[in-house]
Amino acid sequence: MREQLDSLGLCFNWDREVTTCLPDYYRWTQYLFIRLFEAGLAYQKEAVVNWDPVDQTVLADEQVDENGCSWRSGALVEQKLLKQWFIKTTNYAKPLLDALQDLPEWYGVKGMQANWIGKCTGCYFDFRLKVNGEETAETLSAYCSSPEAVFGGAYLAILPSHRLLNGSSAVRPALQKHFQPGRDSLTEVVAHNLFTGQDVPLVISRKEAFEDYLDTVLGELLESVWANASHIHLQFIGGTFESDFSGLSREQGFEAITQKAVQQKVGGHLTSSKLRDWLISRQRYWGTPIPVVHCGSCGPVAVPEEELPVTLPKLSLTGKGASPLEAAHDWVNCECPRPFERRLADHWLPVDVYIGGKEHAVMHLYYARFLCHFCRDQGLVAHREPFWKLLVQGLIKGQTFRLAESGQYLKREEIDFTGKQPVALGGGRVEVTWEKMSKSKHNGLDPQEVVQQYGLDTVRLYILSAAPPEQDILWNVKTDTLPGVIRWQARLWQLVTKLRGARQFEDPPNPSLLKKKELAEAKKIWQNKNYTIQEVTAHFTEDFLFNAAISRLMGLTNTLNSATARVLLHSVEFEEALAALVKMAAPMAPHLASELWAGHPVLQRGGDVLQQAWPAVDPQYLEAPDFVELAVLINNKSCGTVTVPLQASKDSGRVEQLVLESSIGQKLLRQRSIKRVILSPRTALINFLVDE
Structure with a gap:
């Protein structure tokens, strides 16, 4: 790939x-994972x-075709419950949402993220599950749309499709014993609210889905009362719960309850019901190993940082069947990595430009x-946002041919x-x-073929x-664009x-040999040169409109092509404008620009144009x-x-008056009936529309 990139002239x-x-790279991925795990x-x-x-193996959604089959094997894809690693990104939902306000507009991406x-x-609030009064190892997070109403929670509801009812959880038998499809099923499982200290029953809902992507919700006992309440009354089935939050307004209770839950590490982070945590597991040999040891007595234990990176063992790969890691019984220790350097991280962050679709x-x-x-919260970097500017690039699309009946792609x-x-050729309509x-x-498309x-x-x-x-670009060289760049x-x-x-x-x-008209022509070239430098520089550094930059360079080229012979021969402005033109074309057409630069002693100023x-x-x-x-x-x-x-140049009425009082106005407009006057907001131009 490096040879191909070099052959395309990419520097x-x-x-x-x-x-x-x-x-050397993914040891830092593992280092960050350990920090996340410990937090x-x-x-x-x-x-x-x-x-x-x-x-x-597990497939991403985009690896499953419209018929529900694997993109590679063609097998019908199954939905399967597997133990997966997640990153709790929902804890940062509100800060990430609020921080968007401080960023520049990103081609509509800010709205998409919001x-x-x-x-x-x-x-979310965390609950520890109990069966027959004994705690289990299961902790369940339930979404509460009104955190100030957490003390009014009467039960915990899960969907029939929940992992606890269908996976390998220890509470599965107790849940299945009471499950009645199509009905709200009260179970013997009890959920202990780690924030309020209260126990509530676990209910399997008759619903097939909750709002958005939720599979666990906290049900409120007195919903009709809460809808009209202006102050919090901490009521439970057994009476009133004494709390530091009693008597607060609803807004004050919302703030106080969520903050205390965060402090106690039992939930409270503001998020939405539609956002899910980040599933990061990869069931493939080549994925970066997760640096966690699963101990039978201690549970998951992070690999010490000094033993990173955890690398993959060398195995014989067949490309078929279960993961080859099942046969790997030993993992070797690696060299001690150098410590994390905050100074280097702060030097490179925030990144100037993020390029992505x-x-x-x-x-x-x-x-x-x-x-x-x-x-930033861990003190590893100084900046909260990693990128300042964003360049959202489109796709180069190719023409596709599909059989209308089967959807099969054809060459x-x-x-x-x-x-x-x-x-x-074998028959059948083609889309x-x-x-x-x-x-x-x-x-x-092979770039080398097009280049040749x-x-x-x-x-x-x-x-x-x-x-x-x-x-997006529809790759079709039979357009006006290609002949245009060839002519330029x-x-x-x-x-x-x-x-x-x-x-x-x-x-x-x-x-000094130039006459007045020729000096005015040279000045126009000088002005056009500076205007072009100003515009192209902005396109390269601010809005990345390279098509507009090329258009502007074409405009300067036309100005220079129309120069008279004496201006070409004696004007310093001409050669300076041409030198600037070649320099600005160099990042986009480096080989042509280098040849142009070497083509005349006037332009050869201290080496190649790229220098x-x-x-x-x-x-x-x-x-x-x-x-x-x-x-x-x-x-x-x-x-x-x-x-x-x-x-006065932007005042339409004043400019009209000055033009009418000028010699041009007296000669050409004095006896004419003016219907409309248009003063251009972008260029120094005024247009009088008059009766013929």
């Missing part, structure tokens, strides 16, 4: 390459997963923000294109769509100019060739002028210019 500092599958934020429980019975998290108006907006990006918030060579509509490139869909056909810089420019980075490269080459020819046999350029400093706007250009030269149009036709004071 990476490979000394800073990070390979996430190497122990009570990493835990295990049974959960339903997608199980491939042939490959004997919607993913949901309104954080409730919280919108499919990561509510998963990878959310989890990365969670980990950074956690590290292009399996299709007959001779008729009005494409059909499969044509554009989708994300994939081997399984036969719509991928069109040239490396042409392909780079085509991809960058086809659309803004956040939009030709015009750049012609510019350098023209300059080379003009300066080859003449004396050094002498600006040059980025062009800067001239200070004089940034100075606000006292007067502005305004173009005057009559019925959309240019009729000259008028100089107006800068302070």
